[in-house]
Amino acid sequence: MNPRGTAASALLGAVLRHGPVARTTIARLTGLSPAAVTRNCAALAGLGLLTEVAGPLPYRGMGRPHTPVDVETGRHLVAGIHIAHEHCTLALLDLRGRVRARLRVPHRDPDDHEDVLATAADRLVRLHAEHLPGHVPLGLGVAAGGWVDTEAGVLVEHTSLGWRDVPVRDLLAARTGLPVLVDSHARALARAEQLFGAAGHHESLVHLFVGNVVDAAIITGGGTHRGARSAAGGVAHLALGDPAIDCPCGRSGCLEATVSDRAWAWRAYEAGVISRPSITELGDAAVAGNAAATALLVERTRIVARAAALLFDIVNPDVVVVTELGVIRLPECARALRAEVAASARVCPSPSAVLPSSFGPDVLGVAAGAVQLDAIYADPLNLRNPIRLGV
Amino acid sequence: MNPRGTAASALLGAVLRHGPVARTTIARLTGLSPAAVTRNCAALAGLGLLTEVAGPLPYRGMGRPHTPVDVETGRHLVAGIHIAHEHCTLALLDLRGRVRARLRVPHRDPDDHEDVLATAADRLVRLHAEHLPGHVPLGLGVAAGGWVDTEAGVLVEHTSLGWRDVPVRDLLAARTGLPVLVDSHARALARAEQLFGAAGHHESLVHLFVGNVVDAAIITGGGTHRGARSAAGGVAHLALGDPAIDCPCGRSGCLEATVSDRAWAWRAYEAGVISRPSITELGDAAVAGNAAATALLVERTRIVARAAALLFDIVNPDVVVVTELGVIRLPECARALRAEVAASARVCPSPSAVLPSSFGPDVLGVAAGAVQLDAIYADPLNLRNPIRLGV
């Protein structure tokens, strides 16, 4: 009745969501028969993805006690590389998406993509050998801003780095011996939120990312929506920004041109709020209590919220997650976001429908690894075939 | 390897798309094995959904000739009821979505939903008995503007009719004895376009409907996206309209308030272009060569196109279909639509990515029936169980 691996995938997902949990409960949660649960648990345990835990069993007075199963986080891991403007973020995650090791590697020569990727791969191998040599790496996920062709594993265009048609997957696979999956920033984050985030595990989700790039990702019941040209989620040039600001795209008032980290930091710098045009500095100032800095970040949040409201109306997802510095670091911004979305959206969202991102400073590493974890969770039994070790 | 009925569904879909077609070709198109094609064809033929046709066989010189199969349009039909402001449109469609009989039934008392629905049901039964008594009805689809809860089959809110929480499905099922499915206007049309429209059979599609209601529907790889509250596609209150026009929602500049049929007809009337505030009259005038009328409709199209471009950027579907009077009836509007979308969208759409609706005056009937046809095409073997005749 189900596609191959679907049962195992649903089962693994239920275990991920509901912590250590008894097989009977899994059956109830997934709609599978107890028999199927047993069999799939055995299969997944055989692959090292699940374990029986001797957890504290809250015995319920009658009957045979539970023997809870849980995700096995001690045997495998997944690697992630996030490619940013100035550095790569490397991360090793366990199967619950928790960061077990992390490293930031600045680009030696940003123009030389081969060097950047080779360095990242080598450092990743070392990171693994030094920190978690006992864990078997299952794969490598790569997240990058810009235009990514997921199918081909190619970074088609990364504007700020100036890369074009870089075969990221093949380069990294050759260097690490791992299966590599590449996806865009926003989509990776969206999936990470859905799998591991505080957002819960809603069926549909929209992720709005605001950094130097402004991008959105849409997940519906059918999975991540990539769009005809892998270009879905193009909110960068919505006319929600300051009409006085010209955008490289040729028009003015574009969202990205107005609220990108660079643009906003510059604005704060010019206003004399901070001493260098750096968004981090602006955030630090606001956290430290600088009222002008806070006000500026709240103002940015208000603009971002209009985009969130738009997405909310058009896609009507269960939840909209926003990754933006202010929203993550300042409660004032989180409040402003909710208030503004509630005011602009047509269908009034419940307060829990608009959430800041859940991954603090690890966002990027989690996102990258999530690309690979997503694939594993989608078809866990597939690990049978390509048992490739290599790092 | 596939969910139940998926193979049959894919097969039927391929036959629908590629006209009479040989089994081998179907296997190639669907990726199924020839054996599976044979078996599923037999099953579907047994249900009366497919037939072997003795078509003109273009023999290719060697080997056993094709025996093409095609959708069986002579045995079954599907009924549709579209509920509009002043009347219901009834239609009987064959399995290719072609209208075989049609009837428009004005509401006797628009406030009395029971009477409206009962009348429609009775007239539908009569329509069937008079025109196509030999065809077995498989089900009834209902499309309505406003807020529809598809699960429950309830019309939650129809603003212009003032209906609230009308259990459309149960009322009509009781009266006709047919399985009834209800969905919103835009989603029904979107599905109709995808199944039967000139839009081809793209995986992802956005439908923008502009009538007295402005609404959009999103279909992605995973199917029609309904959203958390069945409210996806809420473009009515995007701030793309005339900021001077107040909307009942409390804000101003809303798209619907500006470009709805009613609003625009009124505008044309006040400008002295037509003698009554009727959008049909405006359309007729434009078709007859009235330059002012044409200009007004083109102007509306431009505004509508901005919404289309927005949807194009955010969702990035294979194709955007627009159902709006001007675009359908006037080549000038169709051209303006394409030009404006190309100018406003960030990712430049190919010319064929923005299309006017394909169903001329039958739109509404087709849309309604498509709700049911969609379900049949999604799981054709399911007809085994509820073989309910009744009309």
Place this chain on the structure above:
DNA sequence: GGCACTTCGTTGCACCGGGCAAAAAAGTGG
């Protein structure tokens, strides 16, 4: 301790749907 009772987990069996491969069918050309 033994037994009834309850709930959890497993195992045996049949079924469904699909792929593979061999066979049958339906043409043409010699």
Place this chain on the structure above:
DNA sequence: CCACTTTTTTGCCCGGTGCAACGAAGTGCC
């Protein structure tokens, strides 16, 4: 009538699931 080609069917096996019976692991009562 036979060789040849391509389409279609049939037989067989296999993976995965549900159902139902069974085994397991506790408590509580006598």
